[in-house]
Amino acid sequence: MRDERALWLYCSWLGLMRDVQPEYYSDFGTSDGCHDGGDGEGGTWWSRARVAQEWDDITLYLAALRMEDRVGAEGRRWALLMGELGLGRM
16 A cells, blocks of 8 residues: 555655756766666756656556545645645646
8 A cells, every 4th residue: 555645745855856957966977876767867866857757657646546535624635735736626
């Protein structure tokens, strides 16, 4: 079983990392043994391609759970949290 709270927190962090400009991390070399993910953006494990892919995958999973449909305060809380990720209902 996956902990949706932990996934939301990780996804929120990934959303922040998506906004980091490449010049802040692209100068890391591969001398530390990290794989650059084939995107040529240096040796960081959190390359833009990986961040984007993981964010997409997790948001799809969380949206499919429809946690905002839960009863009571829990559902309202999830609606707010999902809205923070940009996944709120229209």
